[in-house]
Amino acid sequence: MNRARPGRGGSTARALLAGAVGAALVLPGAACAGPGGRQGLAANAAALSRTATAPDLNWRSHVLAVPGRYVRPRSVTVEGSAGKVTNPDGLRAEGGGTTTLTTTADGGVRLIVDLGVLVSGRIELGVRKASGAPIRMSYAEGRQFLGRWGDGDTKPDDFFYHGKTLGTDDDPDGRADVFEPTSHPTVLRSPGLRGSQRYVAITLDGPGTATFDFVRVRQTNRASAYDGHFLSSDPVLDRAWYASAYGIDLSTVRDTRKNPGARWVIVDGPKRDRVVYAEDLQLVAQAAYYQSGAYRWIVRDSLNLFACQQEPDGGLPAASRIDVPCDPGHPGPPDGSPKGFEPPGDAGMVRLDSFTAWWVVALDDYLRYTGDTRFVRSMLPVARRAVRLFTAHPADGVLFRTGTYAEKPGYNWHPPDKADGVDAYTNEAYYGALRALASLERSVAGDAAAARSLDARATKVRAALLRTFWDAKAGAMLLNTDDPRRNHSSDANSGALSFGLLSPEQAKSAMAFLKRRLGTPYGTATGEYPDDPYMTRQLSPYIMAREALGRFEYGDGTGALSLIRTAWNHMIENWPGTPWEQSAADGTPGGAGTGTGGGADLAHAWSTAVPALSMDVLGVRPVSDGYARWTVSPDPVDLSWAQGTVPVPGGAISTAWKRGKDDGSFTLSVAAPERTTGQVAIPTFHGDRTIAVDGRIAWRDGHPVRGVHAHQEGDRIMFDQVQGGHTFAWSA
Known part of the structure; x- marks a missing residue:
């Protein structure tokens, strides 16, 4: 079906x-x-x-969010010599008694604070008095990653070294803060917000004594009203829905320091990148619409960030800072990002053209979920230029060929994996963008001729996709024409399923292939091979979320729920209680692009089971x-x-x-x-x-x-x- x-x-x-x-x-x-x-x-x-x-x-x-301004410890334990700590539970609340920590030259003791749930915000430590060594607070999402530098990477050339992020709202960033001892009562505050942590380690960097009153986190992400909700006869699915929803809440942020008019937007994850990605946004927005009506306008403002940064060739930046001054509904000319608000770091040096196509799909979704014709009409020139980017670089006159344009190398949705050549998932997104723009031309612009032309091109792209990538022998879609391994990747097949590109017989075969060939005890692997330069073999909840939607699309609700019960339950049960960004093929957090395991977000907006459960089960x-x-x-x-x-x-x-x-x-x-x-x-x-x-x-x-x-x-x-x-x- x-x-x-x-x-x-x-x-x-x-x-x-x-x-x-x-x-x-x-x-x-x-x-x-x-x-x-x-x-x-x-x-x-x-x-x-x-x-x-x-x-x-x-x-x-089932709601994981903690109401109120502050989150306080659920428990405090002592790691090391317990005899050097008095009344550790005194840290749990202001006025609940004091906690004294005494260390020797070799340290040897830490107070481990468990907040009970991941929290995003500024850490505050009430100190009565301290002498001797500096006070160190370290932060981690997972207890096993709570080192001297929290869960930040320890190698200078790693992406997440000491907690460095692409975003600017957490500056000065880091996953540990060190403060000089004080002889009088004070409240020590992390100099920047700390994106996401469940665990805080408190110790002294050498011999000394400190007496503390409390530790708490002042929350900085937007709290959802949960005017949308879900409940079922299966508690595993319920937990998957609310853990996914909380991941989006943690990722809803704003920064008004440089731009006082900056609005709430949705970043990819609360801990690491802290920037907005257009491709992530399409899936995340579908989830957000189902959990709170306020997200309709947050999605609008997230979409708008990219509209005012379009390049002359129609491409959108791979990522956007969250504070870019873009007035809603006024994208301006396609001349790149405003001066001083260019895409951060490596994100400004590469192209992820599939993200441009997904932005158009997300715009069409936005109209359907909100009815905001006025905003969408203002975005139509942006969407038209975005689609023209793909028609300007054709392979065999139809499909889009990824390459280096405007002196920036192109990647697929998961850099640093290669995408040179004709990429299946990118062209599936191109197909979706054509159909989305056709819909907008018809319903918003009233241009039936333009809509027919776009639909006709979409029909050609679909035929070329199946002709180029469908491997009848394997019964699955291939990854890329230039891929030397001829990998049948999960993104190529999940994209084809979710867009309805396959015949019922092909879909049945592709879904069986995903389970038989790419299935693991922890979910669907991204590819068949561990050594393919075009696709790292790992587990991506983002692609699995699309697979679940695709399975429902073709009537395989059994397979969709089995995937959610397997993958989301594994992530939620074994770590801090939220779905992660990605994991290695053995089911542990991390994988390519995240350095050590602690570098991966253990709460991530794109790792959402909400759309499949609300859109299909409900x-x-x-x-x-x-x-x-x-x-x-x-x-x-x-x-x-x-x-x-x-x-x-x-x-x-x-x-x-x-x-x-x-x-x-x-x-x-x-x-x-x-x-x-x-x-x-x-x-x-x-x-x-x-x-x-x-x-x-x-x-x-x-x-x-x-x-x-x-x-x-x-x-x-x-x-x-x-x-x-x-x-x-x-x-x-």
């Missing part, structure tokens, strides 16, 4: 409910009743549908701009129930479904804002069902009752023209 999804390959989803606007669902006046048989089933269905499923507020217990998706038309089409897979709320313009869509024992019944309650219209899909589990809505029969004997707008698609009954709140049910 290949159901169209927003932001994944064009305007099919926009037309899904075309013509389905009208009055709310109207049902005939009599409910069927009777003692047994078909009448009994109808009566049971009617009874089940009379009462909406009550929301389970237990979802609040089944809530926008169909037209701003959710004026929507669909609720849940995929129960093997769950017994799920419920949640999705924030939308003008309110929220709440949904709750549950299935009876041995699939003996199914009930779905939906409530949507006024002046919106939707389509509700009821799974039948391949049975002939009699369906009731709000206590009255609406579907029986394979047909809707008179006055009800419904039809069958496979094993689902689709109810059209749904407005307001309704409960649907059948009983077997």
Whole structure:
């Protein structure tokens, strides 16, 4: 099954409910009743549908964010000679008693503070008095990486040396701070914010004595309201949703020091890079829309950062600082970044052209989730120039060839892996950008001719992708035409799945290949070989998140949930409680591009299970701009129930479904804002069902009752023209 999804390959989803606007669902006046048989089933269905499923507020217990300004220790332990520490628990709160630490020449003792959850902000240490050696505080996301320099790299040539980041909002950056002893009470504060840590080590750099009152972290990331949420019969999936959502919260930051008007934006991860990446943003934004309505404007401002830094050839920078002065809706001419706000460090020396294509896809998503036509219209010149970049460097007249343009070498989504040649994943993003721009030309610019031309080119790109990269013998997509290993990488296959590029037979084969050839006990590996210069073999939650979406796209919800249960559960259970940036093939944090294991973010915005769970398990998706038309089409897979709320313009869509024992019944309650219209899909589990809505029969004997707008698609009954709140049910 290949159901169209927003932001994944064009305007099919926009037309899904075309013509389905009208009055709310109207049902005939009599409910069927009777003692047994078909009448009994109808009566049971009617009874089940009379009462909406009550929301389970237990979802609040899964939220990882700590309310309030400060986060204080959950526990304090002593590492080394415990006899040199008095009352370690005194650090847990102000006024809770003092803690005294005494060290000798060889140190030998540290106070290890566990905050209980990853926290982003400025570390504050209350000191009553100290003498002798300087006071050192070190920070780490994972306890095993808590060294003298926290979890920063210790080699000067490593990317994350002592905690150096690409961003500027944490300057002076670092993963350890050292303070001179003080003879009077004071509060020591880290000179810059410290992006993410669960563990803080406190010690003295030599012989001395210090008496402390408290340690705490003043939070600096934006706190989410969680007006969107998810809950199901599987606690593993629940934890994956909330851990993923918290990773995005930690990554939502702003810096008003150089630009007082700087807005909240979403960086890739809270600890290391601390800059915004356009490709990451597309997937992260899909997750953010489902967890809080406020993210609609944060995504807008994140998109806008790139629009005012476009190069003359249409390319967007690989990464953006978070404080670039870009007025929303005023991108200006394509003449690069404003002076003094150029992309930081290595990010300004390379091209990641697939990120430019993903920005266009993200812009189309933004319109569908927000309805903000005004902003999108102002972005259309940027999107058009971005797509022209790919048409300017064709291979065989159709596909995009990665190379060195404007004296900058090109890479794929994972530098420093090579991308010279024709790259499958980059061209899949190009296909998505063509379909996205066609949709925008049609709905925003009203230019049907331009839309047809873009759709025609997208059709050619799809055909060329399959002709060039589909390996029928392996039953999977290849990575790159110039790759000497002929690697069948996970990104090439996940991208093809998520954009719906494959036939059902090809998709089935590709999904089997991902599990059979690239599957590990910790998730899907990025490639087949450990020595391929075009793709480092590792585990990328970013690509696995796209794989989960792609599996749902083709009806493999079982495979999608299996992947989330495997990969996300491994990350959350074994480390600080959030999904990581990436890991080595053996399931430990790190991998190419992150130096030592401590260099990898152990909370990362792109490592999100939220879209697959909210978009597919709950089944809530926008169909037209701003959710004026929507669909609720849940995929129960093997769950017994799920419920949640999705924030939308003008309110929220709440949904709750549950299935009876041995699939003996199914009930779905939906409530949507006024002046919106939707389509509700009821799974039948391949049975002939009699369906009731709000206590009255609406579907029986394979047909809707008179006055009800419904039809069958496979094993689902689709109810059209749904407005307001309704409960649907059948009983077997």
